[in-house]
Amino acid sequence: MDLATLMLISYRAMDERIVGTLQRDGYEVTVAQARIAQRLAPEGSRLTDLARQAQVTKQTASLVVAGLERAGLVERVPDPVDGRARIIRLTSRGRAASRRAAQVAMEVEREWEGHLGPELAGQLRTALLELREVNDPYR
Structure with a gap:
């Protein structure tokens, strides 16, 4: 088995453990939603940035974010730099879920x-x- 596949197996095991724990703790989150949420910058992120980092279309990212909004984990607020744009950021419930996810990862x-x-x-x-350092264009 190639090295990338071996890394992916461990990554997915971590993902499943985190999402399973969050679901048991009452957070309605899917693996796709968790992958988008973990890319949110502390001050929030634009949808286009999330889509690029997650390597999905803007439409896909928008659907995933809408699910996170329905679950009360994120909110869209005006971008302080560009009033036409929106920033997606964690709610207090989302920050609690993020802390729990970090505990499980540890x-x-x-x-x-x-x-x-x-x-x-x-x-x-x-x-x-x-x-x-040599492979992550989003660092």
Whole structure:
């Protein structure tokens, strides 16, 4: 199996664990919604930026954001720089869900470190950060 597929398997396992926990905690969120929400900048993001980062069409991103709005996790507010544009930002409920998702991600990482050991887990993080530097146009 190629390296990218192996990384994707771990990524999806993390995604499923986070989304499953959020759903059990009463947050109505799908994997697609979680992937968009995790890309929100702390001050909020424009829809076009979210779509570009998630590598989906603006129409797809808009549908996903509408679902997040219905769940009370995000809101659209006027962009302070451009009154014609809207910024999508987390609501207080969305921030609580984001904190919970971060807790679950840390739990999973601790489990992975338990399996790999601290040295190998640290090497893996370093290697992935190096790959990110050369491959992530959105950093």
